[in-house]
Amino acid sequence: MNLILRLFLAHARQQKVRLALTLTAMIAAIGVVLWVVSAYEKIAAKFDDQTANFVGNYEVFVIPKELDDQLSPELLTALEGDRMIAAVNPVAQFRMSIRRVGPPPEDAGPPVRGMGRMGPTVVGTTAVEPRYPLTDGRWLQSEASDEVVVSSGVAAALMIRPGDAIEIVDKEKRAVPFQVVGVVEQVDDVEFAMMRTKGGAPGGTNRGPASLAAYVPLNAVERLTGSAPEINLAELRLDAALKMDELDQRVAAVAENAELLRPADIQAKIAGGFEAEGARKQAYFVTALSILASAFIIFTTLSMGVNERARQLAVLRAVGLRRAQVASLVLTEALALALFGWLGGLFGGWLLLQLLAKATPQLFPDGVTLGGTSVLLTAGCSLFGALLAAIFPIWKATRISPLEAMAPLPAASGGLRSYGAIGLASLLLIAINPVLVYLPGLPETVRFALVLFVGAPATIVGFILLAPLFVFVVEKIFSPLIAALMRLQSNLVQTQLSANMWRSAGIAASLMLGLGLYTATQVWGWSMLSGFLPGRWTPDMIVKLEPGLPADSVEKVRQVEGVLPDQFLSVAVEQTKLVGDPLKSRQQDSAVRQENVCLIGLDAAAGLGGESPLFPLDFVQGTREEAIAKLKQGRYCILPETFHTLAGLNVGDKIGFIPPNDPDHPVEYEIAGIAAMPGSNWISKTTGLRRNSVRTAGLAFAAEQQVRDDFNLPLRQFFWFNVASGVTAEHLQERLQGIVAPAAPRGRADGERGSAGQANRRPPVAAAGAPAGRGRGGGRGDGPIQVTSLRDVRDSMRSRAGAAINAMGWLPLITLLVVSLGIVNTIAASVRARRWEFGVLRAVGLKRFGLSRLVLSEALLIGAVASLLSLAFGVVVGWSCLGLVRYVSNAWFEGVATSLIIPWSSLWFGYALTFVLCTLAALWPAISAGRTDPLTLLQAGRAAT
Numbered sequence: 001m002n003l004i005l006r007l008f009l010a011h012a013r014q015q016k017v018r019l020a021l022t023l024t025a026m027i028a029a030i031g032v033v034l035w036v037v038s039a040y041e042k043i044a045a046k047f048d049d050q051t052a053n054f055v056g057n058y059e060v061f062v063i064p065k066e067l068d069d070q071l072s073p074e075l076l077t078a079l080e081g082d083r084m085i086a087a088v089n090p091v092a093q094f095r096m097s098i099r100r101v102g103p104p105p106e107d108a109g110p111p112v113r114g115m116g117r118m119g120p121t122v123v124g125t126t127a128v129e130p131r132y133p134l135t136d137g138r139w140l141q142s143e144a145s146d147e148v149v150v151s152s153g154v155a156a157a158l159m160i161r162p163g164d165a166i167e168i169v170d171k172e173k174r175a176v177p178f179q180v181v182g183v184v185e186q187v188d189d190v191e192f193a194m195m196r197t198k199g200g201a202p203g204g205t206n207r208g209p210a211s212l213a214a215y216v217p218l219n220a221v222e223r224l225t226g227s228a229p230e231i232n233l234a235e236l237r238l239d240a241a242l243k244m245d246e247l248d249q250r251v252a253a254v255a256e257n258a259e260l261l262r263p264a265d266i267q268a269k270i271a272g273g274f275e276a277e278g279a280r281k282q283a284y285f286v287t288a289l290s291i292l293a294s295a296f297i298i299f300t301t302l303s304m305g306v307n308e309r310a311r312q313l314a315v316l317r318a319v320g321l322r323r324a325q326v327a328s329l330v331l332t333e334a335l336a337l338a339l340f341g342w343l344g345g346l347f348g349g350w351l352l353l354q355l356l357a358k359a360t361p362q363l364f365p366d367g368v369t370l371g372g373t374s375v376l377l378t379a380g381c382s383l384f385g386a387l388l389a390a391i392f393p394i395w396k397a398t399r400i401s402p403l404e405a406m407a408p409l410p411a412a413s414g415g416l417r418s419y420g421a422i423g424l425a426s427l428l429l430i431a432i433n434p435v436l437v438y439l440p441g442l443p444e445t446v447r448f449a450l451v452l453f454v455g456a457p458a459t460i461v462g463f464i465l466l467a468p469l470f471v472f473v474v475e476k477i478f479s480p481l482i483a484a485l486m487r488l489q490s491n492l493v494q495t496q497l498s499a500n501m502w503r504s505a506g507i508a509a510s511l512m513l514g515l516g517l518y519t520a521t522q523v524w525g526w527s528m529l530s531g532f533l534p535g536r537w538t539p540d541m542i543v544k545l546e547p548g549l550p551a552d553s554v555e556k557v558r559q560v561e562g563v564l565p566d567q568f569l570s571v572a573v574e575q576t577k578l579v580g581d582p583l584k585s586r587q588q589d590s591a592v593r594q595e596n597v598c599l600i601g602l603d604a605a606a607g608l609g610g611e612s613p614l615f616p617l618d619f620v621q622g623t624r625e626e627a628i629a630k631l632k633q634g635r636y637c638i639l640p641e642t643f644h645t646l647a648g649l650n651v652g653d654k655i656g657f658i659p660p661n662d663p664d665h666p667v668e669y670e671i672a673g674i675a676a677m678p679g680s681n682w683i684s685k686t687t688g689l690r691r692n693s694v695r696t697a698g699l700a701f702a703a704e705q706q707v708r709d710d711f712n713l714p715l716r717q718f719f720w721f722n723v724a725s726g727v728t729a730e731h732l733q734e735r736l737q738g739i740v741a742p743a744a745p746r747g748r749a750d751g752e753r754g755s756a757g758q759a760n761r762r763p764p765v766a767a768a769g770a771p772a773g774r775g776r777g778g779g780r781g782d783g784p785i786q787v788t789s790l791r792d793v794r795d796s797m798r799s800r801a802g803a804a805i806n807a808m809g810w811l812p813l814i815t816l817l818v819v820s821l822g823i824v825n826t827i828a829a830s831v832r833a834r835r836w837e838f839g840v841l842r843a844v845g846l847k848r849f850g851l852s853r854l855v856l857s858e859a860l861l862i863g864a865v866a867s868l869l870s871l872a873f874g875v876v877v878g879w880s881c882l883g884l885v886r887y888v889s890n891a892w893f894e895g896v897a898t899s900l901i902i903p904w905s906s907l908w909f910g911y912a913l914t915f916v917l918c919t920l921a922a923l924w925p926a927i928s929a930g931r932t933d934p935l936t937l938l939q940a941g942r943a944a945t
Contacts, residue, residue, distance in 0.1 A: 004325060007316075008332045011305065018825050022301045023341055025821035029297065030345020030378045031352065056131035058089070060244065061208055061261040062234040062251055070230040075255040079234060082250065084242040091209070092124035092221050092229035098214055100158045101165035101177065120154050121210035122168060124221035124229050130184045131209065131235065137162030137182030140217055148178035149215040151186035168214065168224055173547065176223055178216060187211040208261050209233060298337050298389035300506050300822045302330055306397045307500065307833070318402035327394045334393075338386035342379055349378075416472065423469035429462030430876060437883040451884060459880070463512060463873045467505035467865070471497050474865045482860050486853040492841075496858040497865070500833065504862065507826040511866035511914060512873055514816025518809045518910040519874020524881045525805030526903040531896035532591075533797055534679035534790045539567060539614050539722045541732065544688040545740055546784040548715025553739065557719050560735050562727035567614055572601030572707040573718045575692045579656025579666050582647040583697055591681060591896055592642045594697040598689045599657060601707025602720075604631035608701075614722070615701070620644065621651045622673030630672035631703045635710075637669040640677045640698040641897065650674070659711045660692055667710045669702060678897055682797065687788040689718070729787040740784050805906070813910060816917070823921035827859060831925045838929060839937030852930035859922030863915040870914075875902060 012019055062079065064070055071090070079088045098120055130139050130149065140147050148166060150158075160166060160180050167175040221229040238247065248260050306313070313326060433455030436447060479494040486493070497504035543557070554570045557563070577596045585595045607614050608628050617624070620641050630636035643649045649671060656666045680698040684690050689699075708714065723732070831838070838851060846854075879900055929937075 004328045004332055007329055008336065011309070011333070012336075015305070018301060018305075018828065019337070021821050021825050022297055022337055023344060025297045025818055026337060026341025026382065027344035027348050028818045028821070029815075030342055030382060031349040033378050033381055034345060034349030034353075034374050056209070057129070057237070058087075058131060058209075058235040059238050060236050060247065060263070062236065062258055063208065063261050064232055065257050065259050069257050070232050071234055071258055072255050075251065075258055076231060076234060078250070078254045079236065084239045084247075085236055086239055087235075087237040089125060089127045089235040090218070090231045091233040091235060092218060092231055093121050093210055093213075093233055094225065094230075095119060096122050096224060097169040098122075098154065098158065099167050099169065099175075100160055101167055120151070121213045122221075122224065123210055123213045123215045124218040125215055126218045127235070130182075130215070132184045132187065132211070135183050135185050137180070139182055140215060141181075142217070145217050145220045145223075146178055147181045147217065149182040149184055150180060151184055151211060151213050153186040153212050154214055155180075155183045166214070168216075170224060170226075176220075178214075178220075184215070208266065209235065295385040295388040297510070297819060297822050298334050298386050299392065300503065300510065300826055301337065302334060302390060302393035303396070303503055303506060305333065306330065306393050306400075307503065307829075310400055313397060313400045314402055317400060323398040326397050326400070330394045330397050331390050334386040334390040335383075338382040342382035345378060345382075346375065419469045419472045423466055426462040426465035426469075429458045429465070432458040432462075433880050434876070434883070437880045448884075451880075455880070459873075459877065463516070463869065464505075464509045466872075467509045467512070467869055468501050470865050470869045471501060471504050471508060474868060475861060478861065478864050479857075482857050482864075485860075486857045488850065488853055488857060492854055493857050493861070496830075496854075497861050500830065503826060503829065504865070507822055508862060508865040508869055510819040510822055511816065511862070511918075512870045514812045514814075514819055515866060515870035515910055515914050516873035516877070517812035518816065519870055519907060520877035520881065521808040521812060522805060522903050522906045522910075523874055523878030523901065525801070525808060526906065527878065527882050527898050527901045528885070528896075529797065529801045529805075530678075530901055531898035532679055532682050534683045534793055535677070537616050537618070537677065538683065538790065539569070539720050540790050541719075541721050541723050541729070542683075542687040542689075542788045542790070543719040543721075543732065543736065544786040544788075545717055545719075545736070546786075548717035549739070551714075551716060554716050554719075556739050557716075557736070558721075560732065560739070562723045562731055562735065564722045564724060568721035569602055569607050569614060569719070570704070570716045571718045571720050572704050572711070572713045573689050573691070574599050574601075574660070574707065574711040574713060575690055575696060576660065576711065577658040577663075578697075579658060579668075582643070582649065582655065584647075585697075592640075592697050593646060594693075594695045596693050596695075597639075597657075597697045597700045598684045599637070599700050599702060599707055599711075600689075601702050601704035601713075603704055604628045614720075617673075617675035617677070620674045620676060624673075627673035630670070631701070634703065634706055635667065635669045636672035636702065638673045638675055638701040639671055640680060640700065641674055642698060643671075644674045657710070661712050676897065682793065683790065686793050688786050729789040729792060732787045733785060736785050736787070802906070809910070813913065816910070816914065820917040820921055823859070823862065823918055824924070826862070827855065827922045827925045830858060831855060831929050835937045838932075839934050839939075842934035842937060848930040852926040855926035855929050856919065856922050859918040859926075860915065863918035866914055866918075867911050870911075871907075875900075 062071060062075070076088070076090055079085055125140070126142075128139075128142065132151075134149075135152055136155075137149070140149055148168075150160065150166075155161065158166065162180055162182055164180045165177055166180060167177050169175045216224075218229055236247075244260065244262055251258050251260060313321075317323075317326065433451060436442070436450045436455045439447075442450070475494060475497050479496070480490045483490040483493040541563075545557075549557070557570075558565050558568045575596055575598050581595050583593045583595070585593045602608075602615075605628060608617065608624055608631075613624075617638065619627070621644065622638075627636075627638055631638075637655070639649065639655070643655075649655065651671050651673060653671050654668050655671060656668045658666045677699055681696065684696050684699060690696055841854075842848075842851060882898055882900065
């Protein structure tokens with residue numbers, strides 16, 4: 001047997017417990033990677049089937065390049081005349097509200113929510129067969145013009161089946177009746193992935209075939225739109241000999257504004273969808289975590305082995321072992337840990353997946369297997385982590401002199417000066433990433449590459465090098481406190497960690513890996529939320545009444561019980577497109593880079609004036625007094641700060657708005673002020689202010705009467721006010737019923753009520769905008785009255801976002817649990833290294849329990865070092881991530897005003913868990929040391945030295 005292998009096996013037999021703990025930690029780390037990567041492989045395995053299901057019985061689609069464009073008649077004629085194309089089906093797709101005629105059946109449960117943000121799509125078609133399989137009824141007949149086939153999602157939401165009637169309602173509130181004759185299968189999830197904006201978030205428009213749809217004959221489209229059908233999709237079946245590239249050339253030769261939508265394009269959209277993208281990023285993140293965790297776990301084990309075997313290695317060097325052989329011995333130990341940890345992780349992870357598949361077969365209908373990606377990634381984690389961890393121990397082992405065989409050479413203990421010098425160098429490394437993130441003028445791709453390959457590694461290395469300084473400082477400051485807590489003499493505790501500085505620093509840095517990333521996710525998540533959380537610069541309640549009230553009825557709303565009449569405004573609201581797209585949303589959209597704005601018309605003096613204005617806007621340009629004076633004059637407006645930062649607009653510039661009801665005659669307003677409006681996007685999202693589009697650039701303010709005149713808004717539909725303490729949205733919902741006359745069931749043509757017991761049951765509505773019912777942000781009402789409390793919106797956002805942010809923190813906490821196994825090794829090694837010292841302390845009178853408390857004090861010091869190091873790491877990383885998503889212009893969150901928030905109420909759990917883990921890890925070494933007789937400690941300590 002090879003000499004190096006025999007030496008390794010001899011050491012392994014001597015340190016069975018340590019190696020077992022290390023292998024357990026390695027197996028856990030690899031198992032986590034296997035779990036997450038297998039989840040991504042499971043998602044990726046569905047891509048082909050999802051694409052085939054979404055395409056249906058067609059092979060390729062022709063679509064316009066621009067959203068508002070249509071396919072030319074010349075192109076359709078050319079496609080229909082092409083002999084290589086087996087079938088062409090021209091389609092007109094557009095959005096309108098859909099509602100059931102009459103109340104739902106008595107035996108129907110509550111409506112199913114599943115209509116999406118933008119509602120279903122109306123699809124005008126001439127097809128003689130459905131794109132997707134029928135689940136009930138039949139397909140459209142060619143001669144019929146009043147038939148409709150709905151997707152299963154629409155059928156479930158509206159509680160309809162073949163034989164029922166629906167109405168399709170246009171923007172002018174005109175209803176056109178249709179008879180439901182069939183239901184087709186709906187392809188879930190894919191259309192959501194297709195609806196991704198250029199900024200990468202959902203909420204765009206699917207230019208491909210709609211699956212959440214109501215299919216009507218093409219000859220019925222003119223009844224709905226008032227004009228000839230605008231064909232914006234052509235579904236094709238091809239001859240087997242026709243190639244996609246050849247078809248692409250034929251389409252481009254006839255129409256430059258059209259392009260192909262291939263199955264490969266659809267699959268790419270699915271692969272880039274939120275579910276797949278999130279799983280892929282999570283797999284990469286966990287892989288990186290596992291590499292670092294493996295490195296720290298193996299590093300601490302190898303370092304302890306080198307320290308404890310320094311004399312043995314010196315003897316081996318004295319009898320002829322070369323430096324290269326010493327290095328091979330340490331490397332062999334590292335690779336053995338990596339190999340057995342990898343194999344154990346594969347087996348344990350696979351076994352866990354099998355158990356889960358048996359427990360929840362609905363999640364794994366095809367069973368579970370280990371994919372090649374899982375095997376390769378886990379192997380890479382183990383191997384790379386082992387090689388990374390072995391560098392320093394190999395260097396340290398090869399520096400051992402044969403003279404140390406006689407007596408260990410005294411190790412020079414570092415002081416504040418040496419650790420301060422290392423700390424200064426580490427601070428320079430840590431500063432690299434924030435500089436790269438916030439340095440202006442860097443191209444996006446260059447910035448991201450530098451952050452990924454330079455800034456992030458520099459941050460990790462910097463904090464690892466900073467760990468000894470933290471150990472030194474924490475030991476000096478906290479050792480008296482911990483000594484008092486443990487009822488020990490201070491001088492016994494003050495050198496607990498620095499006696500073996502790099503071992504203590506290594507375990508603190510490994511704990512930082514989990515706890516620091518947990519801190520970073522919490523800091524980043526809650527700081528990002530601050531940019532969307534509605535600020536307290538508006539009144540609390542927003543009421544939307546459909547279709548609106550005449551001007552002489554406004555006073556009735558003001559006098560509703562609970563409304564503060566002196567803090568009440570009737571406002572005019574229109575979501576209007578911007579002339580010239582000043583925010584360049586067509587080039588690259590984001591949360592605030594959109595082509596429209598919600599224009600709010602208000603009484604300037606009542607809303608903005610006074611000592612305590614209803615809208616206490618923080619003006620970035622202009623003043624409150626100047627803005628009020630200008631708004632009273634006519635076409636002046638106040639814009640959000642993003643129009644200045646992203647579009648370069650300033651006070652005095654002009655901006656054009658396009659009235660939706662008169663798009664040929666835009667109106668021009670002069671900017672009277674620019675103000676910070678944090679959270680305005682979420683205000684518009686949850687209150688019904690977004691009347692015409694699912695996205696908006698924010699809120700803008702102008703004079704009420706000017707907005708009503710320019711946008712033809714005679715009815716009073718929106719009211720914004722404060723309420724007395726204790727008044728809720730539910731209370732207002734009930735009290736406003738007397739002002740807005742209860743509408744008859746909107747689906748009945750004769751306007752009469754249904755049969756007894758059904759008079760108050762409203763038919764479900766599928767709106768082309770927001771889903772009915774209580775919105776995610778706290779809006780109340782599914783009928784003519786919608787009441788939204790912004791306080792409820794804030795509470796709801798904190799609750800939902802908090803759940804998501806906490807979910808992000810589970811992986812770092814799992815990593816913390818994994819690396820905490822290394823604490824047991826560290827403290828056990830510390831006990832072994834100080835057996836002579838412990839024997840002397842016991843001999844001079846230290847009690848058994850006192851010795852146990854001394855060992856526990858070391859664990860508490862390690863927890864304190866890890867906590868402070870993790871807090872610094874998490875804040876720096878969270879702040880850097882905050883800047884990265886805010887200032888890199890291809891991020892969806894570009895332009896969102898965020899502030900750095902340290903959420904102490906969320907962080908306490910991770911830090912408490914760290915101290916608990918440290919204490920638990922020290923229990924057995926502490927008990928073992930306390931139970932050992934003084935003579936045994938002295939003999940073992942003398943034998944070790």
